[in-house]
Amino acid sequence: MVENEDVTANKVKSLKPKSLLGIRHVQIVLLFLAMLFAFSMRVNMSMAIVVMTDERNDNSFDWSMQTQSVILSSFFWGYVILQIPAGEMAAKFGGSILITIVVAANSAISLLVPFAAYYGGWQTVCACRVFQGLTQGFLNPTIHNLIGKWVPLEEKSRLGTFIYAGSQLGTALQLLVSGFIADYWGWPAIFYVNGALGGIWTIAYVILGSDSPQKSRMISHEEKLYIQTSLGQVGEQKRLKTPWKSIWTSLPFYALIITHCGHNWGFWTLMTEMPSYMKQILEVDIKANGAMSALPYLAMYLLGFPFGFISDYAIKKKWVSISASRKISNTIGEWGPAFALIGLSYVPAGNATLVVGLLTVVVGLNAGHYTGFLLVHIDMAPNFAGTMMGITNFFANIIGIIAPLIAGLILQDETDLYQWRLVFYVSSAIYIGANLFFIIFATSKRQSWNEPKDIDGGTEEKTEKVV
Numbered sequence: 461m462v463e464n465e466d467v468t469a470n471k472v473k474s475l476k477p478k479s480l481l482g483i484r485h486v487q488i489v490l491l492f493l494a495m496l497f498a499f500s501m502r503v504n505m506s507m508a509i510v511v512m513t514d515e516r517n518d519n520s521f522d523w524s525m526q527t528q529s530v531i532l533s534s535f536f537w538g539y540v541i542l543q544i545p546a547g548e549m550a551a552k553f554g555g556s557i558l559i560t561i562v563v564a565a566n567s568a569i570s571l572l573v574p575f576a577a578y579y580g581g582w583q584t585v586c587a588c589r590v591f592q593g594l595t596q597g598f599l600n601p602t603i604h605n606l607i608g609k610w611v612p613l614e615e616k617s618r619l620g621t622f623i624y625a626g627s628q629l630g631t632a633l634q635l636l637v638s639g640f641i642a643d644y645w646g647w648p649a650i651f652y653v654n655g656a657l658g659g660i661w662t663i664a665y666v667i668l669g670s671d672s673p674q675k676s677r678m679i680s681h682e683e684k685l686y687i688q689t690s691l692g693q694v695g696e697q698k699r700l701k702t703p704w705k706s707i708w709t710s711l712p713f714y715a716l717i718i719t720h721c722g723h724n725w726g727f728w729t730l731m732t733e734m735p736s737y738m739k740q741i742l743e744v745d746i747k748a749n750g751a752m753s754a755l756p757y758l759a760m761y762l763l764g765f766p767f768g769f770i771s772d773y774a775i776k777k778k779w780v781s782i783s784a785s786r787k788i789s790n791t792i793g794e795w796g797p798a799f800a801l802i803g804l805s806y807v808p809a810g811n812a813t814l815v816v817g818l819l820t821v822v823v824g825l826n827a828g829h830y831t832g833f834l835l836v837h838i839d840m841a842p843n844f845a846g847t848m849m850g851i852t853n854f855f856a857n858i859i860g861i862i863a864p865l866i867a868g869l870i871l872q873d874e875t876d877l878y879q880w881r882l883v884f885y886v887s888s889a890i891y892i893g894a895n896l897f898f899i900i901f902a903t904s905k906r907q908s909w910n911e912p913k914d915i916d917g918g919t920e921e922k923t924e925k926v927v
Contacts (some may be wrong), residue, residue, distance in 0.1 A: 484680040495626030507638035531573035535593040542597030547850030550605035567658025574648035605846030609672040612690035621768030623704040632757035706909035715902035722894020728860040759824030782904040793828020800892035839904035
């Protein structure tokens with residue numbers, strides 16, 4: 461088996477195009493920008509609503525805190541609905557159609573939000589946000605589907621990380637520039653800029669984007685053969701029937717669900733509760749400073765790159781197996797924040813530098829999940845990566861909604877340091893427990909059910925292991 465794997469690796473290496481840049485890199489940049497623009501439009505309301513409800517501004521909206529909370533949460537009402545169907549739809553209709561719908565629909569709605577606010581009130585704004593969330597339900601499963609088709613195994617860690625890091629850069633840039641845009645042109649310009657940039661991306665992707673190397677009109681035969689050989693997808697794309705029973709009876713797949721849920725519990729508790737903790741306990745108002753708010757996201761974006769390059773290099777040099785590489789990255793990305801979160805709960809009040817530094821470490825180390833459990837979906841079954849990602853993201857986002865509610869139940873008094881520490885200890889314990897389950901039961905081995913019988917009744921094909 462080892463000898464056969466070496467032969468396959470040498471064959472892939474010999475097929476690698478001499479040109480440093482190819483059509484696959486064009487696809488990667490486009491998908492990176494899709495993540496960047498999608499997340500910019502996901503978080504723009506959190507910044508804009510501060511200006512929209514500021515009584516010092518003309519034509520401000522008299523929305524209570526409860527109303528503002530409803531508006532901010534409405535995005536996620538729609539977001540969780542299409543997670544599981546999205547993966548199946550990407551497999552059936554192609555990822556390029558769905559990713560185009562995501563960005564185009566969100567861009568169009570962003571352009572409409574100011575009109576919705578002025579003429580329809582907060583209820584219409586909520587409807588806009590629900591529909592944006594609904595279409596963004598396609599985002600992660602579709603991105604996973606396209607990575608599974610376009611990114612060679614040897615480049616998966618760094619290129620996959622590059623794509624997903626777009627989400628953090630989009631969040632950071634939105635936090636940084638929204639205040640300036642609102643000051644110069646008014647809060648509606650926040651939505652107009654997002655909508656215009658998304659519209660430009662949509663035109664570019666319609667021209668340049670493609671579902672797979674097989675369907676690309678611009679890719680060279682050399683580059684297409686390299687990608688297909690690396691992924692074991694040589695030949696025409698087949699219509700594959702989703703092996704639901706195999707997926708739902710796979711223990712490694714449950715390891716993905718659990719670690720994804722654990723990750724979301726910690727991350728969303730942190731994102732939703734940390735500003736209140738810093739203001740109430742540490743006397744640091746992070747919301748008042750856009751740069752301070754953006755710094756943790758920038759750290760997560762920047763740290764993604766060394767994770768990706770080191771992971772690929774270690775696999776290339778055969779220092780560790782793919783499974784081991786994914787587990788090491790995931791452990792750094794989950795246990796690092798767990799311990800840093802505990803440390804953060806013991807920072808003395810008023811020490812802004814130490815607070816922001818530790819918060820940056822907590823969020824930044826989360827970048828480890830880019831080369832951890834996220835890529836394991838593709839390692840296990842690239843043909844069904846979108847479907848698997850839809851399932852795990854569905855459960856994880858339900859957890860992302862529940863976790864802040866549990867934190868709210870614990871925090872009967874937001875000025876009580878003991879209650880805050882209890883929130884952080886619970887999150888840390890879930891971070892640690894979920895990743896421990898991942899370490900024990902997850903695998904990056906290519907699953908036999910990655911190549912089931914096709915719909916037309918073809919024979920099942922033998923699959924290769926990637927470790």
